[in-house]
Amino acid sequence: MTRIVRPLTAVVMLGALLVVGTSSFAQKQPKNHAGGNGQKGGDTANKPPAEKTGPYKVGDTVKDFKLADSNGSDAHLSDYSGKTIVMFFFSKDGTAAGEAIPQIQKDIAEGQKAHGVIVLGITTDDAATAKAFVEKHAITFPVLVDKDKEVSKAFAATKTPFCAIVNPKSKLVYGQAGADVKSLIAKIESLVAKKEAKDGKDGNTPPEKKPR
Numbered sequence: 001m002t003r004i005v006r007p008l009t010a011v012v013m014l015g016a017l018l019v020v021g022t023s024s025f026a027q028k029q030p031k032n033h034a035g036g037n038g039q040k041g042g043d044t045a046n047k048p049p050a051e052k053t054g055p056y057k058v059g060d061t062v063k064d065f066k067l068a069d070s071n072g073s074d075a076h077l078s079d080y081s082g083k084t085i086v087m088f089f090f091s092k093d094g095t096a097a098g099e100a101i102p103q104i105q106k107d108i109a110e111g112q113k114a115h116g117v118i119v120l121g122i123t124t125d126d127a128a129t130a131k132a133f134v135e136k137h138a139i140t141f142p143v144l145v146d147k148d149k150e151v152s153k154a155f156a157a158t159k160t161p162f163c164a165i166v167n168p169k170s171k172l173v174y175g176q177a178g179a180d181v182k183s184l185i186a187k188i189e190s191l192v193a194k195k196e197a198k199d200g201k202d203g204n205t206p207p208e209k210k211p212r
Helices: 002-028 042-046 094-110 127-137 152-156 179-200
Strands: 066-069 074-076 083-089 117-123 143-144 162-166 172-177
Touching: 042 083, 074 162, 083 179, 094 117, 094 179, 117 127, 127 143, 162 179, 172 179
Parallel strands: 083 117, 117 143
Antiparallel strands: 066 074, 066 143, 083 162, 162 172
């Protein structure tokens, strides 16, 4: 009987040692949080960068947007891709913005049209008010209705009048509160001159031939 007990005791003790050893080995193994790829933090390391939030700053790329114009037709910013886009934010007739409109139309919308400059009026008034304003001032450039102020907020144009310029590469190059049309025109002329000089250097616009 003693001979049988001793081997059984040895087997039990050996089993206990195996269990303890296996448990200790498991505790020493590093935890893998990356689903087997060895990267810490799982999918966090592979997440794309968060999209920009808040108002645009000079140098930012401006995303496309859609607004209805004063006639109720949809207009996209991308409709004017490749152009220098001047956005004039305003609201309500009779304000400084309303007083600046005639000069903006004459000196920018018409005066700079040949240089690829487009003017977009953006108003936070309702469609009926916007249409009446367009008719009263005989405005020929598009006036878009930003009733929910989403586009205005994106450009930090929470107080009107406000001017913004987007270059042909969709970069915001100017943003200024107020209706300083003289300063706006000077900025536009500078941008146009730089673009035309670059186009001529790159061969996109052939230089004029001088008469002999």
